Amino acid sequence: MDAARGTGVHAPPSPPRRSQPRPTLRVTPRELRVLRVLPFLLASVAAAQSPFATQVLAYDPAPGQFVQNPQFNDPARALGPPIGGGTIAPDNTKLVTLGGFGGCLVLAFDHRVLDDPQNFMGLDAIVFGNAVYVAGHPNRRFAEAATIEIAIDANNNGLADDPWYVIRVPQMPAVPADWWATRIWDDNTSDPTNPPANPAWIPPGHSGTWQTSGYFLSSTPFAGPILQNPLGLTATTEAIRGIADHTPTLLLGDTNADNVVDDASIAPADFYTAPDDPVTVGITPRSGGGDAFDIAWAVDPATGQPANLPGFDFIRLTTAVDAVDPLFGEVSAEIAGVADAAPHRIRPHVTVRFAR
Ligand SMILES: [Ca+2]
Ligand SMILES: [Ca+2]
Numbered sequence: 067m068d069a070a071r072g073t074g075v076h077a078p079p080s081p082p083r084r085s086q087p088r089p090t091l092r093v094t095p096r097e098l099r100v101l102r103v104l105p106f107l108l109a110s111v112a113a114a115q116s117p118f119a120t121q122v123l124a125y126d127p128a129p130g131q132f133v134q135n136p137q138f139n140d141p142a143r144a145l146g147p148p149i150g151g152g153t154i155a156p157d158n159t160k161l162v163t164l165g166g167f168g169g170c171l172v173l174a175f176d177h178r179v180l181d182d183p184q185n186f187m188g189l190d191a192i193v194f195g196n197a198v199y200v201a202g203h204p205n206r207r208f209a210e211a212a213t214i215e216i217a218i219d220a221n222n223n224g225l226a227d228d229p230w231y232v233i234r235v236p237q238m239p240a241v242p243a244d245w246w247a248t249r250i251w252d253d254n255t256s257d258p259t260n261p262p263a264n265p266a267w268i269p270p271g272h273s274g275t276w277q278t279s280g281y282f283l284s285s286t287p288f289a290g291p292i293l294q295n296p297l298g299l300t301a302t303t304e305a306i307r308g309i310a311d312h313t314p315t316l317l318l319g320d321t322n323a324d325n326v327v328d329d330a331s332i333a334p335a336d337f338y339t340a341p342d343d344p345v346t347v348g349i350t351p352r353s354g355g356g357d358a359f360d361i362a363w364a365v366d367p368a369t370g371q372p373a374n375l376p377g378f379d380f381i382r383l384t385t386a387v388d389a390v391d392p393l394f395g396e397v398s399a400e401i402a403g404v405a406d407a408a409p410h411r412i413r414p415h416v417t418v419r420f421a422r
């Protein structure tokens with residue numbers, strides 16, 4: 067910001083201009099080489115316009131209470147920056163529901179998201195949902211888990227038809243494929259053999275019998291609508307990380323997670339690209355919240371071995387729980403956006419000390 071603008075402070079009058087000899091610009095051969103490539107460098111920077119996902123490649127929600135609701139079934143709501151509601155109550159104005167188990171969304175960026183060691187804690191991307199703390203308690207959340215998978219456009223055709231690698235959640239088995247599961251649905255709501263039991267829960271475009279698949283986070287702590295830290299209510303370390311719709315999305319400009327905006331002028335592209343430390347309970351100062359992950363956490367689901375991806379072009383988010391709560395309805399992830407994390411925005415654990 068230009069602090070002097072509009073303050074009524076006047077600059078002193080300029081001295082009369084005198085004709086001066088034009089300075090000679092001296093450049094070394096090395097500097098000349100840099101100047102020659104500068105226009106190309108600037109053009110490549112201009113080509114990467116958005117730190118947020120820009121394209122929906124697929125959207126196939128599983129049955130759920132919001133899948134026919136236009137407020138929640140438009141996948142374009144996952145593009146661009148999220149709209150956060152804070153830690154107590156979500157903002158539901160910019161979300162897309164994935165519905166029940168196996169419902170999924172595939173997004174792309176206008177550039178490759180890189181595994182960048184310059185990023186805070188090596189965290190490369192952030193997924194935003196509408197999770198909140200239960201009564202403000204950071205170890206108890208209303209959270210509806212979705213697994214995160216990433217892929218690189220290995221065959222370079224612009225399509226997400228390449229191998230998917232799963233972001234490893236600590237609770238997953240050594241071979242994540244062991245938790246891959248399929249759920250059968252049908253549109254006969256009077257026959258309890260296959261869900262759903264409510265015709266309003268059938269996603270548009272589906273009829274007869276069909277199925278969805280995903281990694282099934284079957285047991286405690288994931289199954290219910292309230293997700294509690296397995297390390298206990300006084301824990302300072304997160305036992306769960308690497309899933310989406312787990313950490314609240316803060317109000318834009320709330321730099322200390324107290325639901326009061328501190329910096330009303332910050333841009334979403336700055337605020338929602340600063341990752342939260344996913345290992346520490348609570349939200350890192352100056353982060354916008356959401357669930358950050360390191361591309362290095364991605365593994366080959368068939369072997370459990372690291373995928374060693376240099377980056378990703380596509381991200382797939384899939385509801386990973388299969389539960390219907392009598393009060394809250396089906397447990398289904400909602401997504402508000404995905405960000406490419408910005409390097410060096412946060413250094414909360416680094417204290418710079420000068421030698422005496
Ligand atoms: Ca990384
Ligand atoms: Ca491809």
Ligand SMILES: [Ca+2]
Nearest residue numbers: 320322324326
């Ligand atoms: Ca605040």
Ligand SMILES: [Ca+2]
Nearest residue numbers: 343344346348
């Ligand atoms: Ca955290």
